Structures are given as structure tokens and as C-alpha cells.
Amino acid sequence: MGFGGSVLAMIQSLRANARPKHHAYQDWEKADKRIFKNKYKLVSKQVSPEKLAQLKTKYRKEIEKDQKRTLILTILSIVIIIPLITFGIFQFFFSNSQNNYRPYVSEAEKQKTEITIEQINYLLDSGYDWLNKSHYKNARYQFNRVLEVIPTNKDALFGMTASYVYECQKEHTNCERATELLQNYISKFGSDTKTDHLSTILKSGD
Structure with a gap:
């Protein structure tokens, strides 16, 4: 490059530096400075x-x-x-x-609870056999064994009542007990031909 070329390049550089800055860049710079000042300005209030x-x-x-x-x-x-x-x-x-918890159960109670249906039927049959033979105490003993296990057994209660009624009829003893048991039986199970027969026996004894 000669002397003339370097002079020309120097003139172009001076012209470029002499150009004004872009307005958009100038506006952005001023706005940014304004926002920065407003954002971080501290305000104190007296109380x-x-x-x-x-x-x-x-x-x-x-x-x-x-x-x-x-x-x-x-x-x-x-x-x-x-x-x-x-x-x-x-x-x-x-x-x-x-x-x-397991409550204590005596041997007698165990025997009561372990009694089977066959044993109950045997005691009832035995009680009625004694009743037909007019052995009233033996009959009551068998019926009472059933009632110890099943206090509401209808057959045992009737057999017990009948034993006292027949004893009252034949031996004229325990008549009040017979009347009481018969009334209790009727109140629980109602009257039927069998209870009517026992009532007739007691009335005839009066």
C-alpha cells in the first residue's frame, strides 16, 4: 500500500468516528439508568x-x-x-x-355340662318309669338331674309336677306344692289335655 492509500484509509476512519450514535441505543441506555435509580431508591419514613x-x-x-x-x-x-x-x-x-380367662369349673359342673342328649333321654325315661311305679321320690330325683342341666326342659318339669299331683292324690301329702308347680307349668307352656287331667285330680282331692 502506498502513501496515498494510507491517507485514504485514515480519512475514512475519521469519517466513521464522526458519525452520530444510534438513537435507539441512546434511549435504551438512558431508560435502563432511570429504572435502576427508581428501583433501588431507599425511602425512609419518620414515625x-x-x-x-x-x-x-x-x-x-x-x-x-x-x-x-x-x-x-x-x-x-x-x-x-x-x-x-x-x-x-x-x-x-x-x-x-x-x-x-378361663373360670374355675368344679367336677360337678363339668359333669352337668358334659351330659349328652342320650343321657337326658335316659334320665327322662327312667323318671317316668319310676312315676308309673308310684315311686315319686325316685322319679323326682331323675327329673331334677335333668333340670340341673336344662332348667326349662318341658318334659322334666311336667314329670316333676305330675309326681307331686299323684302323690297328693294317693298319699295326701305335698298338695300345695303340687298346685304351685301345676300353675307354674301352665303359665309357661299353657294348658292341654295332660294339664287338665292333673287339675281334675287336684280338684277331686279337695
């Missing part, structure tokens, strides 16, 4: 001592209310939750102990 005391009192009352509310909720939780937990624990252990 009187009276106003400051009021604010402190207000905030103190709010804090006290929150503390009271928290205390009440805590107490209610304790009052409700602790009894529930205690009740649950008690039920757990008590129910288990109840399930594992």
Missing part, C-alpha cells in the same frame, strides 16, 4: 414515639393471642388424645386377658 408505642402494643397483643391459641389447642389435644390412648391400651390388654 412518632406515640405511633411506635401503638404498633408495639398491637404486635404484642397479636403475639399473645397466638400464644394463647396454641396453648389451648395443646391442652385440648392432651385432654382428648391421652384418654383415647389410655382407653385403647386398656381395651387391648383387658380384652386379651378376658379372652385368655
Whole structure:
């Protein structure tokens, strides 16, 4: 490059530097600086001592209310939750102990509970055999063994009643007992031809 070429390049460079800046870039730079100043500007406000005391009192009352509310909720939780937990624990252990509990049963009670239907039928048949033979005490003994196991057994109750009625008829003893048992039997099971027959026997004895 010669001397003329370097002079020409220098003139072009001076012209480029002499051009004005782009307006859009200038506006953006000014706006950015303005936003920055407004955004981070600190503003202080003066408060009187009276106003400051009021604010402190207000905030103190709010804090006290929150503390009271928290205390009440805590107490209610304790009052409700602790009894529930205690009740649950008690039920757990008590129910288990109840399930594992086995009451003492004497040998006589075991014999009563272990009696079978065949044995009950045997005692009833034996009782009525004694009744037909007019052995009333033996009959009552057999009926009473059934009633010890099944107090509401209808056949045993009727046999017991009949034994006293026939004894009253033949031996004139235990007539009041016979009348009482017959009335009780009728009140439980109602009257029928058999009870009517026993009633006739008692009336004829009067």
C-alpha cells in the first residue's frame, strides 16, 4: 500500500468516528439508568414515639393471642388424645386377658355340662318309669338331674309336677306344692289335655 492509500484509509476512519450514535441505543441506555435509580431508591419514613408505642402494643397483643391459641389447642389435644390412648391400651390388654380367662369349673359342673342328649333321654325315661311305679321320690330325683342341666326342659318339669299331683292324690301329702308347680307349668307352656287331667285330680282331692 502506498502513501496515498494510507491517507485514504485514515480519512475514512475519521469519517466513521464522526458519525452520530444510534438513537435507539441512546434511549435504551438512558431508560435502563432511570429504572435502576427508581428501583433501588431507599425511602425512609419518620414515625412518632406515640405511633411506635401503638404498633408495639398491637404486635404484642397479636403475639399473645397466638400464644394463647396454641396453648389451648395443646391442652385440648392432651385432654382428648391421652384418654383415647389410655382407653385403647386398656381395651387391648383387658380384652386379651378376658379372652385368655378361663373360670374355675368344679367336677360337678363339668359333669352337668358334659351330659349328652342320650343321657337326658335316659334320665327322662327312667323318671317316668319310676312315676308309673308310684315311686315319686325316685322319679323326682331323675327329673331334677335333668333340670340341673336344662332348667326349662318341658318334659322334666311336667314329670316333676305330675309326681307331686299323684302323690297328693294317693298319699295326701305335698298338695300345695303340687298346685304351685301345676300353675307354674301352665303359665309357661299353657294348658292341654295332660294339664287338665292333673287339675281334675287336684280338684277331686279337695
